[in-house]
Amino acid sequence: MNEISQQLVNGLALGSVYALIAIGYTMVYGVLRFINFAHGDVFMLGSFAGFYLAPQIAKWFPLPSWGGWVAVMAATMIICAIIGIVIELLAYRPLRSRPKLTVLITAIGVSLLIQYTCQHQAFFGASQKAFPPLLPSGNFSLGGLSFNTTQFVVLGVTLVLLAALTFIVKKTRIGMAMRAVSHNSAAASLMGISNSFIISFTFGLGSALAGAGGILYGMTYTGIEPLMGVSVGLKAFVAAVLGGIGNLPGAALGGLLLGIVETYAGGMSGVSTYRDGIAFAILILILIFKPTGLLGSKQIEKV
């Protein structure tokens, strides 16, 4: 019993990271209707931003400490937001009116460019790096489950960020504009909403969350490398489809579910070696049987 519930905690921690990245996929899909393949790499850049920022920030705040951790998180999220906005500006904006497939291929190109540039010795190098500890370690139990500080913080931060995101999307003017662009971008621009600004904002917001996910991933798994965005990013995309692409609570739900399923499968003998295939099997099943995802609504294609 104890092991099963402990796996649940591990699964939730992994699922939180998936959820934070999945939201970026879903938001971009909502406004632009395309899969931003490079999103997983923004997540990777977030991890490395944290890795390189931590020694700098340690000059002002002693690390590991709570204050230093907040500073690293904030700085990383800002950096990732800027990266996301720049990617959109340089690579996707010139293709705004082109077929979706063209944009998709470009996104794959951007993703590979980031991966292979970062792998080069001049940048991060291909080898794995140890993520520095940002928080004082500790263990405590809650309702019979024992957490370490990192797991607790990962879950807490994810919930706080999701709440903040829901507030932005539902209650603010810019969130209303985002929903309007997602619903009908042509009509939104006729109402005086700048599509370009909203798209930039969406990329910034999604990339900031991916950056936060990168830090949380680094804190949980400690080993980071330039290609880690590929599999984590793809699985987060699966999570977004599982929850219903374009649907924010769906992305969070899908992320958590996928994290839990993967963690349990990884613990089972006989299944564990197939762990990396599970996400794709889920993806194929969901696309065959319920393409709108768990929480998505059916869309009718107009000609």
Next chain:
Amino acid sequence: MSRILKDPRLLLLIAIVAAVITGLGADQMNLYYRGVIIDIGIAIILAVSLNLINGHTGQFSLGHAGFMSVGAYVSAMITLAAQKSMGAEVLAWMFLPALLVGGLVAALAGLLVGIPSLRLRGDYLAIVTLGFGEIIRVIFQNVEAAGGASGLSGIPRMTGLTWTFILAAIAVYVVGCLVNSTYGRGFIAVHDDEVAASSMGLNPTRYKVTAFVIGAFFAGIAGGLFAHHKTTINPQVFDFMKSFEVVVMVILGGMGRTGGVILAAIILTLAPEFLRAVAEYRMIIYALLIIFLMIARPQGLFHFGRKRKPLTH
């Protein structure tokens, strides 16, 4: 005269004769050059078959290496078993049947991928094919008979110039004739506008699945040739990057342009041999090339003038 040259059957014959003649001289050829030329032939089969799916039919598959690996593993397992139980003279007769069975099993995998594609379009399909490719890889990694993560080694080296280029010529011929036939115009119709095609009475699902099955078949053949050329295969060889290399060939050549795609396959196979000095930048260059092409020349690098022949002769 020009009419005769335009007859694809004649071109096929010429290509096969040329392949046989080059094959006869292959013994005197430098082993390194021969290897590179076989690589080119395999790349042509891969690119032309992916071109049927991604170019002519307008679907977007990122799983071509998955189909290739099915053909490679199946044919290699057949010849390895034949090598163990039978003599060398029987083995020579097993090569083509092994390739064929590899291609057929790959086609079956293509059917499996093609069926869900009837509900998916564009970027979803891209992800699903990528997922299928990864699943196939994970399966081979775990199957004992396929050698697990270390793969298969000691595969008899049977891929020669002659068979590689005969099969490449057949692949080009089949895809070319198919697309230019009355039936095959449906692929292009599905590519141009699926809704309009189905309202004209075509069945887009059938065309998509057909494209996947034929494309996967030739990818499997290419995989078989690859396995008997390199003599060792393992699951890591057929990863996403391998699929992406083929995608780059198709995009560079211009999607749906057979000539351009063949040219791109040749250039992209030769380029790494000449650019050994900057090998570490190869993928960076590929990525930049793709982004640049999509922004500046989405029709491909080797595309000049009109896209297609008109329907009337």
